[in-house]
Amino acid sequence: MDNIVLDVSDVHKSFGGLKALNNINLQVEEGKIHAIIGPNGAGKSTLLNTIIGRLVPDTGSVIFNGRSITGMQPHEINQAGVVRVFQTPEIFPDLTLLQNVMIPAFASKEGPVKFNFFRSLFGEKDVREQAEEVMLDLGLHDQMNRPASDLSRGDKRRLEMAMSLVQNPKLLLLDEPTAGMSRADTNRTIEILQRIKARGKTKVIIEHDMHVVFSLADHISVLAQGAIICSGPPHEVKGNPVVQEAYLGGAHI
C-alpha cells in the first residue's frame, strides 16, 4: 500500500478527563474519497482539527505524503497541501469574492511569507485567472466584485469551496459540506465534488447525510465515542451490524 496519502496512527486526544480521540488509526488512499461518519460528539471535528493543526494530538502521529505533520503550524500544514473547508463559512467578509479567492491562490503561489509590497496586483494576471476559473466552475463568477459579507449562507459555503479548490490541494478535508443545505444545493455540491473527484484529488469528508456519503465515498470509516469502530468500502459498512447498532440505533439503511 504505497499509495497512502494520509496516515493517522495511534492518535489520542483528551480534554481534561474526556477522551475525545482514542487510538485512531486511519489510512486514506490517493485519489479516493474517504468519508468519516458517526453520531454527534463522536470526535469527527476533533479528528479534522488534529489533522490540520488546530489541535495537537497527545500521542500518535499524522503522516502526510510520507512526512510527519504532527504538531506543525496550521499554515505549514496548508502549505504541505492539506486544505480544509470549514463547516461554518470562514471567509474574508470585508473583501470581494474575487479577492477572497485570490488570497488562497497567492498562498499557493508564493508560500507562507512574501514581501511583495511594491508589486502591483495588476501584474498578477495568472493568479487572477486561476481564481476566476474556479469561480466560473462553481457559478460564482457573476458576483465576483461583490463584498463577501453580502452573500447568502449557501453562497458563502460555495465561496469557501472555491477558496479551497483554488489551492489545488493534494488532500481536501470537508466538514459537513452539505449541512443545512436544501436538497437542490446538496445535489449541486455532490455534483461539484464528483467533478473534482474525476480529477483524481483525494478527499476526506465528514458528513451526516447518508445520501451524500453513499453517492460519493469510496471508503467509509465510522467513528463512535472517539474510536473507529468500522472501516471499509460502503457496502461492507452498510451491512455491518456493529455500525448499525452504534450509529443507527439498529435501524436499517
Next chain:
Amino acid sequence: MDAFLLQILNGLDKGGAYALIALGLTLVFGTLGVVNFAHGALFMLGAFVAVALQNLLTISKQVRDESVTFFEAYKETPYLEIWLGDTGLAIIDYVVPISIVLAIPVMLLIGFVMERGLIQYFYKRTHAEQILVTFGLAIVLQEIIKAWFGANPIPMAAPDAVSGSAAIGSALGLGDAVVYPWWRLLYLLFTLFIVGAVFAFLNLTTYGMVVRAGMADRETVGLLGINIQKRFTLVFGIAAVVAGLAGVMYTPILPPDYHMGMDFLVLSFVVVVVGGMGSLPGAVAAGFLLGILQSFASMSVVKDVLPGIDQIIIYLVAVVILLVRPRGLMGRKGVMEA
C-alpha cells in the same frame, strides 16, 4: 533588613493604587467586555472630588487680624471658622476622610451616567472603537478638570491626627529606623478593605454571583432570562467608585493634577496584562507586586548599578512576563483575545 521592610512598605501604597485601578478595569473588561481608557480619569475625578470639597470648605473672607495691633492687618479666614470656630477648623482638617463619604455617591453617579450615556452604545462595536471613544472621553474629562482647577498639582493634607509616622520598626523590634507615615498605612488598610469588599460582593451575594457568572459566560446568563444589563451598569458604577476612592485617598500622598489619571492608567494596564486579563486576583496581586518591585528599583543601591531602572522596571517585567507567559500570571485562555 530594615531597608528591605521599608521598601516593601513603600511599594505597597503605590501598588495599592495600581491594584484598585486594575481591579476596576478588570471588572469592566470581564463583565461589559469593554476596554475603558477613561478608567484612569475616574481615579483622577475621585481625587478632584476631594479638591473641590477642600475649595468649598475653605471659601474665605478677609478678617481683621487681631494679633497685629499697631496697624490694620487682614487675613483670609474661612467662613467655616467664623461660623463654627474650632469645629469648623476640624472639619477642614478632615477634608479627605469627609471626601470619601462624598465620593461614593458622586462617583456612583458619574459611573452610571458614563455607562448609560456612552459605554452602553459600544458593547457591540469593535474593541478599537471602544478604545478610541473612551480615550477621547479621558481627554475631555482631564481637560475639563484642567480648565476648572488649573494645571498645577494641588496640595492636600491628611488630618493632623495621622500626619506623623508610625514607628513600625520599634513595634516589631527591628530598630527605630523603620518608620512609616500613618496615612500610608491607612491607605494600605483601606485598599485591603476595598478589595475585600469587592470580592465579598462578588462571592458572597447572589447579585455578585450572577455578575461573576456573566463574566465567565455572558450569553448563557443572558439566556437564563436575567437582566444582566442592569447589573452591568451597577458593576460599572462600582468600578468607578473603587477608582474614585483610590483617588481620594491618594491625594495626601501625591498632590493631584489633571493628568494623574492617564499616568496611572498606563501602568494599571500593564498591571492588568501582567496579572492576566480577566483575572481579578491576578490584577490585585500584580498591582502590589509591581508596586513593590518599583519601590525596590528606586533604592539608591539598585540605581547606582542600573541608573533609571525605577522608571522602566514595570514595563520590563511586563515584557518579560509576556514573552514567557503570554496570558499573564493568572490569565485564562481566550479572554479578550479577539
Next chain:
Amino acid sequence: MLMESPRKDYMIMAIFTAVVLTMPLWTAPFGASYPDLLQKFAIYGIFAVGFNLLFGLTGYLSFGHAAFLGVGSYAAVWSFKLLSMNVLPAIVFAILIAALFAVLIGFVSLRRSGIYFSILTLALAQMSYNMAYSVLTPITNGETGLQLEHGDPRVLDFAFGAEETAGLPSTNLFGLEMSGWPGFYFCAVVLILAFFLSLRIFKSPFGLKLRAIKSNQNRMMYTGYNTRPHLLLVFVISGMYAGLAGSLLAVTDPLAGAERMQWTASGEVVLMTILGGAGTLVGPLLGAGLIKYFENIFSAINEGVLHSAFSFLPDFLNDFLTFIVAPFVGEGWHLTLGALFMAVVIFLPGGIMEGIRRLTGLAKRTASHRGGKGSARTGGPAHSAEG
C-alpha cells in the same frame, strides 16, 4: 478597485502631486498659505499616512506611534550634530534608527493582537518616553531636549571646508537653506514620495494580504500564511514613516524633546487617521491637514478675540457665547480634540471619506429615483482602497 489598470495609479499620482505642489496657491483663501504651517501639513500627513498603513490595512491599533516620531527627531538632530547640517543624511539616519526601534517594539507587541496590542504599544512608548527623560539623558539631553551647540563635531561639514559661524548653523540641502518656501517644497516632495509608496502598498498583493488579515486573521493561518512576518514588516514600515516625519520636524527646527513621544502625540495621529478615514488612501492626509489647520487657528483665539467676533450680538448673548466657546479654544484646544475624537467615533466611524461616500451614494440614489429606474443597489465599489 482591485483590477484597475496601472494607468489609474499614475493619474492619482499626477493629481496628488499637482495638489501638493500648488498648496501655497489654494490654501491662500483659508489664510494658511505660509511655509511653516504648510510644512506641518506635509510632515503630519506623512506621519498619518504611515500610521494608516498599519491601522488602516491590518486593523492593529498602535497607541505608541509617537515613540517613533521622537526617535526620528533625536536621530536627525544627532546627525546634524555629528555629521552634517545637510538634511539627507539626517533623514536616512532617522529612518534607519526608527526601523531598528520598530523591529524591537514590533517583535514584542505583535505577539498579541487586539486590545493587548494597543496596550503593549502604549506601554512601550510610555517606557521610551520615561527613558528619554531619565536614563538616556546622555543621548536625549533629558528635559531640556537635544539641540545644536557650538563645538558640535559635524565631521562631514568641516571635512568639506565649512567654517564655524558665530550663530548656530541652519539645516540645508547641499547649501539650500531649509527654511521658508524651500523648506516646504522639500517636505512636499518627501510627502509625494511617501504617498506613492503607500499607494503601491495599498495596491500590492502584500496590501491585499494585510487587508485579509484585518478581515479574518485566523482564516489566513488556515490558508497557508504565516501572518506575523507580514505584520512585523508593515509595523516597521509604518514606524519608518513616523521616523521620517520626526526627522522632518527636526529639519524645520533642529531640536528634539521627549514630549514628542508622549501618549497625547500618539493619540493625535490616531485621531488624524480616523477623522479622515482609516483604510483610505487620502483620508489620513485630510485628517492631518484639518487638525493642524484648526489647531493653528484655535490656539490663537482667546477671550478677547471671541468677544470681538461676537460683538454683533447683544451683550448678554456675546458674554454667554464667549463663556461657552472659550474653554474650547486657546489653551483648551485639547478639549476640542477630545470632543472631536468622541464625535468621530460615535457618529462617523469611517471618517470624512465615509461621509463623502455616503453623500455621493445618496446623491446617486436620488438621481436614479428621479430617472425612474430605481435600481436600489448601485454597483459602486463598496471598497475601501479608493482614495
